[in-house]
Amino acid sequence: MKSKRRSTNEMEFQGQVVTWLNENLSKHGGMGLERATQEKPRKTSGKRNDLVVWQSRIGEIAFLSIELKTPDTPISDPVFLADAAEKAQQWHSRYFVIWNMREAELYPTPAGIARITPADRLYRWGASTGADQLVDWLKPEVAKRLEHQLREILDRAWNHSVAGEGAAVAIDTEIFVTRISAAINALRGLLHRQITSATKGSRKLRSTINKIAIEQGFMGFVEDVDYAIAGQMGYRLIGQILFYLALRRQQPALPALSLSRGDKVPGALSAYWNNVRRFDYEALFKPHALDTLVEIPASGQFLIRHLIDQLASYDWASLTDDVLGSVFERLIPREEQLLLGQFYTPRPVADLLAALTIEGRRPLVLDPGCGSGTFLMSAYDFIASRTGLRHKDLLATIWGFDLSPFAAELAAINLFRQDLSEFENFPRVVTGNFFDRDPGQTVEFPPPHVTHDDMSKVPTPIPIFDSIIGNPPYLRSQNQDDLDSRYRAQLFSAAARVGIKAPAKTDLFAFFIYHAMRFMQVGSRLGFVTPASWLTADYAVTLQRLLTRELRLVAIIASNAESLFPQVDVNAALLVAEKAAPEAGHEGKSLLRFVTLKAPIAALLAGSGDYWDRMVKLTDRIYDPDKSCEDSDIRITIVPLAQERDALAAAPKSARNWSKYLRAPLSYYTLFGGVA
Ligand SMILES: C[S@@+](CC[C@H](N)C(=O)[O-])C[C@H]1O[C@@H](n2cnc3c(N)ncnc32)[C@H](O)[C@@H]1O
Incomplete structure (x- = not known):
C-alpha cells in the first residue's frame, strides 16, 4: 500500500x-x-x-x-x-x-x-x-x-x-553453525544406527516408520527412509534446544536449560518445553511420536548434555536478531532437507502462485501441508509488500498445517525469524493431519497481548480462507495401497463430504483439493503445484468435472523451460481455481486458460524495480488476454469453459486431454478449432 x-x-x-x-x-x-x-x-x-x-x-x-x-x-x-x-x-x-x-x-x-x-x-x-x-x-x-x-x-x-562487554562468548555465526551442525550429524548417525538395529527386532517399529514416510509423502522419493527419520529426530531436538535459548532472550522468566548426568532426553526436557507451550509455539514443543520412536543411546545423551553446556556459555543476551536469523536459515541446507523427506517448491514458483491467488487488504491464507513453510513465506512477503501490514498482523493472516512435527517446527521457525524482535510473534502453524481439520474447529492461540500473569490461550476458530496455496503430497501409484486403511477411508469420506465420489486410483493431492473446498467461500482461490500426470489420467475426470463447476478452473500453468518441482522426478503443473457461485449463469462467458511458460520464471521476471511489482506484471500477462496468444516467452491457449463442461457431461467416464492445450502450438487450433 x-x-x-x-x-x-x-x-x-x-x-x-x-x-x-x-x-x-x-x-x-x-x-x-x-x-x-x-x-x-x-x-x-x-x-x-x-x-x-x-x-x-x-x-x-x-x-x-x-x-x-x-x-x-x-x-x-x-x-x-x-x-x-x-x-x-x-x-x-x-x-x-x-x-x-x-x-x-x-x-x-x-x-x-x-x-x-x-x-x-x-x-x-x-x-x-x-x-x-x-x-x-x-x-x-x-x-x-x-x-x-x-x-x-x-x-x-x-x-x-x-x-558488560566480554561477559560471555560472543556468537559468531560461522563457528556457531559449524558446531551445531557437527552435533546434529553425530546425533543423526547415532539415531540412524539405533533405528536400523531396533527395526530388525520389531516389525511394529518398521511399519510405524513406513507409515510416517507414506503419510508425509516421501516414501518412494527418498533413498533411505530410516536416515530421513533419524535426521528429522535429530534436527527437531536440536532445533528445539536452540529455539528455547533464543526465546529466553525475550522471556527471562523461562528457566535456564541445564541437565544433570542422570537426566534422560527427551523426557528431561519436557518440563522446559511445557513451560514454553504455556504461551505458545505448540508446533515446536508439542510432544510427538517421532520424539520417542527409538531411545537415544547413552552417547547421544552425553552429546546433548555437552551441547547444552556449550550453548549456555554463549552470550545469548547480546545475540542480534540478524545473526540468530542466519543461524536458523543456515542450519539445514536445502539439499539436506531432501534427505530428510522435506521437498520444497522453488521460491519463484511459490511466489508466482501466491501472486496469482492472494488479493485484498487482509487476506487469510492457508497452506494445508506447509512443509518448511515456503508458501507461507511467499504469502508473508507478498502480503507485506502489497499492504504494509506489520509482522504480528501478517502472522495472524497466515496459517499452515503439516502432519510432520519436524516440518511444522521448521515452518514456525522460518516465519518467526522474519522478525525475531517481536515478542508477540506467534506463527499460526499447527501440527497434524489436514483431514482432521474443519472450518470453525478451534485451535488454541495466545491472546493478542501476553503478560506474565496472563498466558491463558484463546480458542481461535479455523477461518474460511481467501487463498489456499501449497504443494500437497503426491503418491506414487505403487504406494497408494500402502496407505493406512483408516487414513484412506478418511480421504474418501472427505471427498464425499463435498459431494465427490472419488475413483479408487485418485492421487493424494486431489483429496487435498476436495477437502480444501470446505475452507473456501465464493471468490476464494486455490493455487496448488500438482503432478502434470492428472491432466490426462482417468481418475481425473472427477476433478475435471469439479473444475468446470463449483471450483472453476482459472489457469493451468506448465513450463517447458524448467522443472517447477525439480526435487522430485515428477513433471509438475500449477493449478489455479476459484470457488464459483452455484450455477449463476455467468459461466457461458467463462474461459479456461492453459499457459505454457517458455522461459524460466526468474527470466520472465527480469528487469529493475520492486520484485513483487514485476511478479504482479507477470500475473497480468497470464490473466489479461481473452484470446489465445503466443510470444517468445509465454503461450496462452484459451478454451471456453462451456465446451469442456459439455464434453465432460456428454462422456462422463472419459477424462479430457487437458495436456494437449499446453503442448500444441497455437497454429494447430487455427486449423482445427476448439479454442478462443
Ligand atoms: C510436497 S511437501 C510440500 C512442502 C511445501 N509446501 C513446499 O512446497 O515447500 C508436502 C507436505 O505435506 C505434508 N503432508 C502430507 N500429508 C499431510 C496431511 N494429511 N496433513 C497435513 N500435511 C500433510 C508433508 O508432511 C509435507 O511436508
Missing part, C-alpha cells in the same frame, strides 16, 4: 521515533526503562528537541540519548560526536547514539571532562534501512526497517548495560 502523503519534517519523524520507542518499552517491561520523551534542548546551540529514553525522568537519570540526523548528514563528523556526548552528559544518560536513519553508532557517555573518540564506540550499524532522505520513512517497508534498527540500538545498549 503506497502512502499518499508527500511531505514530512524532522519534528514529525522524531515524534514517530518516540512512539516506536515507547511501544517497544511497553512490550519489554523487563527492561525497567520508563519511557522515551522529546525534551527541549538544554544546550543553547541546540535547535531541535532532544530524544531521551529514561530510567527515571523525575530522578533525571537517562539511559540513552539519541542524536537524530537526516540521511544526508554523515554521522562520522567529530563535531557531532562531541556535541552528542555533551548533550548525553547533560541528561545524565548512560549511553548515547548518533543515528542518521541509515547508520548508527552507539557510545557510552564519557564521564566528567573525558573526551569521546571514535575508539570508544560500542557498536556500529551499517546502512540497511533503505532511507535515502527524510521523507522515506513514510514508506511502510522503510519505516519497518527503521523501527527494527531502532530496536536493535535499544537492545544493544540494554544488553551492554546488563552483561
